Amino acid sequence: MIYLTVKYEEDVNLFKAVADTNRLIIVDMLSCGELCACEILEKFKITQPTLSHHMKILCDCGLVTGRKEGKWTYYSLNEAAVGHFRDVLRYVTSMKTSAGVSFPGELHYETYKKDKSVFRLPSDIGFYFNENDVWAFVDGSCARIGVTDFVQKSMSDILFYTPPKLGDQIAQFEEAGAIESGKKVFDIISPVSGKITAYNKKLVDSPEMINANPYEQGWIAEIELADFETDKDLLHTFEGYFPILKRKADEYRVKK
Numbered sequence: 001m002i003y004l005t006v007k008y009e010e011d012v013n014l015f016k017a018v019a020d021t022n023r024l025i026i027v028d029m030l031s032c033g034e035l036c037a038c039e040i041l042e043k044f045k046i047t048q049p050t051l052s053h054h055m056k057i058l059c060d061c062g063l064v065t066g067r068k069e070g071k072w073t074y075y076s077l078n079e080a081a082v083g084h085f086r087d088v089l090r091y092v093t094s095m096k097t098s099a100g101v102s103f104p105g106e107l108h109y110e111t112y113k114k115d116k117s118v119f120r121l122p123s124d125i126g127f128y129f130n131e132n133d134v135w136a137f138v139d140g141s142c143a144r145i146g147v148t149d150f151v152q153k154s155m156s157d158i159l160f161y162t163p164p165k166l167g168d169q170i171a172q173f174e175e176a177g178a179i180e181s182g183k184k185v186f187d188i189i190s191p192v193s194g195k196i197t198a199y200n201k202k203l204v205d206s207p208e209m210i211n212a213n214p215y216e217q218g219w220i221a222e223i224e225l226a227d228f229e230t231d232k233d234l235l236h237t238f239e240g241y242f243p244i245l246k247r248k249a250d251e252y253r254v255k256k
Contacts, residue, residue: 017061034076130243132189155181159208163199198222
């Protein structure tokens with residue numbers, strides 16, 4: 001799953017731009033490569049000013065770019081904008097949970113082995129981690145959060161789960177519930193700010209699901225994001241967090 005921020009007020013312009021038969025055909029033509037305005041004109045029974053009007057709309061929304069050569073303009077698709085258009089369409093038509101999180105059906109893990117313990121970490125795009133060992137999977141304007149494998153292994157058998165309160169607005173690095181084992185209580189420090197929209201009700205009766213898989217069945221809560229563009233400046237992707245997990249695993253085994 002690709003991390004995607006949908007800005008509905010802006011992205012709707014992409015759909016408006018192709019909500020015209022002639023412009024949709026033009027986009028289809030440009031999918032084969034760059035075309036001169038004169039070549040596009042040959043396809044339609046329209047005047048040059050009318051074509052210029054259509055091309056301005058396509059260029060203004062970013063789907064098409066133009067370059068001048070002599071008296072003619074040559075047009076081509078903006079691949080980045082086209083890719084974003086596809087991602088937006090895929091996102092808004094995808095199946096989601098009540099909180100709007102479309103979670104990957106299968107995760108890809110990297111592992112770190114220390115003595116007899118194996119620590120897993122998802123390497124998929126969309127995962128972010130704080131140094132409190134809590135992850136967030138960001139999908140559009142929502143996120144799902146949970147604890148890392150290091151947390152559940154260092155705690156041993158998790159016995160209790162205290163969920164966050166639905167509807168609460170929390171700041172980044174504020175508590176979003178807690179879990180408890182015979183060893184300690186672990187406060188779940190949220191990587192992101194926003195409103196709690198769901199929590200994993202199965203954990204109330206079966207907190208051991210976190211031990212079984214803290215990334216999939218053992219997720220903690222879902223959050224409607226407040227300002228992820230700012231929040232992510234203080235978070236790590238897989239590449240940044242994996243060395244931290246290794247260091248903590250090394251130190252944990254030494255202390256033990």
